[in-house]
Amino acid sequence: MAPDPTRTTPWWRDAVCYEIYVRSFADADGDGVGDLRGVTARLDYLESLNVDALWLTPFYTSPQADHGYDVADYRDVDPRFGTLADFDEMLAGAHARNLRVIVDLVPNHTSSAHPWFVAALADGPGSAARKRYLFRDGRGPDGVQPPNNWQSLFGGPAWTRVADGQWYLHLFDPEQPDLNWDDPDVGDEFESVLRFWLDRGVDGFRVDVAHGLFKESGLPDVEGMTAAGETLDDTMSQWDRPYWDQPGVHDVYRRWRQVLDSYPGDRMMIGEAWVGTPESMARYVRPDEMSQVFNFHWLSTPFSAPALRDVIAATYAAVGPVGASPTWVLSNHDVVRTVTHYGGGDLGLSRAKASMLAMLALPGAAYVYQGEELGLPQVEVAPEDRQDPTWLRGGGVGRDGCRIPLPWSGDAPPFGFSPETAEPVRTWLPQPAWFADYTVERQSRDPYSTLAFLRFALARRREVVPGLSHEFHMLDRGADVVAFRRDGVDGAPGVTCVVNCGTEDVPVGDLGTPLVLSAALAESTGHLLPNSAAWFQS
Secondary structure, X not given: OOOXXXXXXXXXXXXEEEEEOHHHOOOOOOOOOOOHHXXXXXXXXXXXXXXXXXXXXXXXXXXXXOOOOOOOEEEEXXXXXXXXXXXXXXXXXXXHOOOEEEEEEOOOEOOOOOHHHHHHHHHOOOOOOHHHEOEEOOEOHHHOEOOOOXXXXXXXXXXXXXXXXXXXXXXXXXXXXXXXXXXXXXXXXXXXXXXXXXXXXXXXXXXXXXXXXXXXXOOOOOOOOOOOOOOHHHHXXXXXXXXXXXXXXXXXXXXXXXXXXXXXXXXXXXXXXXXXXXXXXXXXXXXOOOOEEOEOOHHHOOOOHHHHHHHHHHHHHHXXXXXXXXXXXXXXXXXXXXXXXXXXXXXXXXXXXXXXXXXXXXXXXXXXXXXXXXXXXXXXXXXXXXXXXHHHOOOOOOOHHHOOOOOOOOOOOOOOOOOOOOOOOOOOOOOOHHHHHOOHHHHHOOOOOHHHHHHHHHHHHXXXXXXXOOOOEEEOOOOOEEEEEEOEOOOOOOEEEEEEOOOOOEOOOOOOEEEEEOOOOOOOOOOEOOOEEEEEEO
């Protein structure tokens, strides 16, 4: 897309990006699995949401051991999802609708089916091919014990032994061997991959496990780690692990930044970087590194005014010192859906909508996960239907419940996700019958639906954000209230956001004209109800 000469800040700074979990978005060929032509067919819907960009989860050639995050070919499309021509058509269609496209990049590991790993197994110890991965001799007699005590995030040991006796590291599934980023071949290969997709016209990259590429020298044991390991959430939140946030990652992102800056149009990258301190986060978004990193603290925070105020303060403590902008997210394909996280039912939905309004009012970019616009709760997936490797390897219940294929229309599965056939298509994860109450078709007819709410909120956001300061200041409206104001610039009115996390109505009559409401104000008093939020313009 041609750059806008009137824009003074990068397009991504205030963008709303919609995450498409490709397998579960829309199925065009009738196999029960979403695909790129399905995305293309729904571009008008995406445009109608008033989002600015799309993030697509991996669609590359893959055995699908971890649903695409095990990449066998970074420069091609898996036949399940289509072809490169299908990708180009989707990208052109998105750009024609002024939608930017961000693709997922998986640099921590490849698939065990990747030609590099196949060669590593064939060429044996000491070979150039084997040095691209983290192979080590084992401990104990005849090397029968793993090189250290690291455990996979998906459950079980993080090491697998091969026929010649060496072991290879996989922080995730055994079919996802970790790359050795100390080998120069790896850095050169990923620069080439970046250029391949940039040349095709993508607008940016979401970098998977951005904090995990380098491991501490010597691969030391983790103190206190047991053979039982930990849950995925536990491991991702242990900041001091010798495989997280090592200094070498920053050299990689400086190199990538130079590549991105050599292309027109403010190409960007956003990192999935789970780090423990504001100072650590700030290092990823220095001017010569990443454009953004996800702020994951909000999505794990309870619906509590003190907790939400703390998240806001901590986020700005992280990005402020390096002049970066924050990135807000309530949900994604790896966590429990927001409605369920906040208590489920009407209460959870009310809180999810209120938190969404707060997130959209804050300066910076916001990411919306597919289905949030429908108010989808988490689905309880029967054990026999679960496919997440986390579940299969004993690492917990898994993430399938937030990945159920979207309900588009109709009263029964597949709810328009797949084409109509004589026998209804069985989707790769089964949809519950109650999805009939959440379809896009049904909500599009209801002016009070969650879909209508988010469309309206995003339209108002698009109108007012250009006239708002990138700064904001918190307001004291009570212990159970989160309130902040962004002043207008160049004569434009400002916007005040108020979130009522308490149990009592909150007076708001002095704040100006209501602009967006997550729930109607109290009929008799005009007060803001509990578990709701509103924007006021003045």
